[in-house]
Amino acid sequence: MKQFQCPVRDENGMHARPAGALSNLAKQFSSEVRVRCGQRDANAKRLISLMSLGAKAGEVLEFEIVGEDEEAASDAILKLLAQNDGERASEGRV
Numbered sequence: 001m002k003q004f005q006c007p008v009r010d011e012n013g014m015h016a017r018p019a020g021a022l023s024n025l026a027k028q029f030s031s032e033v034r035v036r037c038g039q040r041d042a043n044a045k046r047l048i049s050l051m052s053l054g055a056k057a058g059e060v061l062e063f064e065i066v067g068e069d070e071e072a073a074s075d076a077i078l079k080l081l082a083q084n085d086g087e088r089a090s091e092g093r094v
Contacts, residue, residue: 002065002074006081007058008037014055016047017059023047023068025080033077 008014014037026033026044035045037059042049044063055061067075 002063002070004062004063004074004078006061008055008061009057010040012069013057013059014050014053014061019050020047021080022077023050026073026075028076029065029067029069029073030088031070031073033073034064034066036062036064 010018017030022035022044023046035042035044035050035053037053037055040053042053044050053061063074065077067073
């Protein structure tokens with residue numbers, strides 16, 4: 001099992017574009033990818049589930065990845081999150 005946290009830095013919260021990118025990435029792995037925000041929990045492979053978290057700027061997302069390719073899934077998701085932070089930084093929106 002791999003676990004990590006990531007704050008929502010986008011001023012618009014987790015909207016459709018980042019949620020879609022996360023969902024599409026999670027679908028590439030056989031591992032179960034769960035995301036928690038407060039008391040809400042979502043299957044990261046389902047866009048509507050991620051959107052139902054209602055994650056706002058400043059809230060912390062908690063990731064839990066379980067399965068045979070959990071290491072690769074964790075690495076890929078962390079890379080996506082870091083890449084998105086870099087894009088926001090270049091736009092002055094961190």
